[in-house]
Amino acid sequence: MRWSVAARGSDADVGLVLSLYRESLALKSELDGLLHARSELARSSRSVDEEGRKKKTQSIETKSRLNELRERLYFEASKLPNWVHPEIPKRGEPPRIVREFGARPVFEGFEPLTHLELATEKNCIFFSHLCGGSKFYYGKGDVALLELALINWATTFVSSKYGFAPFTTPDLISHSYVEACGFQPRTEATQVYAVQDSELCLVGTQEIPLASFYSNQILPKSSLPIKMVGFGHCFRKETGSTSEARGLYRLHQFSKVEMFVLCRPEKAKKTHQELLDIQCELLQELGLHFRAIDMPSDDLGAPAYRKYDIETWMPYRDGYGEVTSCSNCLDYQSRRLNIRCRREEGTSPEFVHTLNATAVAVPRVILSILENFQLADGTVRVPEPLVPFMANKTHLFSQRNSSAHTPLYFTQ
Incomplete structure (x- = not known):
């Protein structure tokens, strides 16, 4: 240790x-x-x-x-982290690229806009101080439809093709479950919002309510693996560099669809790779250029034994930005949540292993779509899998589909 x-x-x-x-x-x-x-x-x-x-x-x-x-x-x-996989990059080393897909977009004959410039020109995203800071946003018109399409498509894709049970998750949960999942709501450096004069915290990731759903249970042999896909809202005290201070990349509140699996210990390694495969397939379906990286030991969250991040190309950052993560947590969370299973009737129960993987972190994927799929006529191409979830709309901001509106002005 x-x-x-x-x-x-x-x-x-x-x-x-x-x-x-x-x-x-x-x-x-x-x-x-x-x-x-x-x-x-x-x-x-x-x-x-x-x-x-x-x-x-x-x-x-x-x-x-x-x-x-x-x-x-x-x-x-509770401050003690999980074990570290011996094969991952060491502390101070760069992440190791394990997969890549596609190529950076090429824009011919026009200068593409950043998603912030599009937000102003198309009157579709508003960052305001109504919630106490500019890291909250309103999506309007086509961007609001795009958010709902991403949520519905990702949930439908994962549940129908890979058998994950769909869940909607609460926004509040007891801090004891937050701690059991490996987060620290009571430390000064916490990224978790706590509700004043209450034992409740705002959920920072759907991993927490999904993991806690089976707390204090002994699961029958026939039930494993348990595969869940949950939609909900995430709340975080995010801090970041100047380049991330504006825009959709780093927010205090955002929507996310999360995959979560409970499995037998000997199946965890294979399951981890299967979750990474699903994540890559989702981004390939959207047509985004991305790379998957094996994260070094000093960039793991406390619960993670090994973690892969997937980064898409984001022109406004002039670089890659994380859109998903995929972690194998061994029995770190199940021991704290007391989730066990029996191999056979009459045998002593053992702790299951837990894994989590983002299906879609909505604002960052919206950012990627807006910046990578722009066309010279000022529209943005809708990825083909999302079209049926957007009333067959094939392009964002097209004149044919736009409606008259009164401009709204918010301070950034």
């Missing part, structure tokens, strides 16, 4: 966790001794009122100390 912590550059303190654990064992032994002594005194026929009261006071005080120690132990232990 010390090696995994060092490989990630994590500030988790393995030594402190071990020290607190040993201290808690010693204190538990002391409490057991006091409770046993009280029990023996209660059985004694001689007068032991004073000694019994003394043991009772000591046991109450010891139990209180033990509870405080266990709470601190849990808090420090």
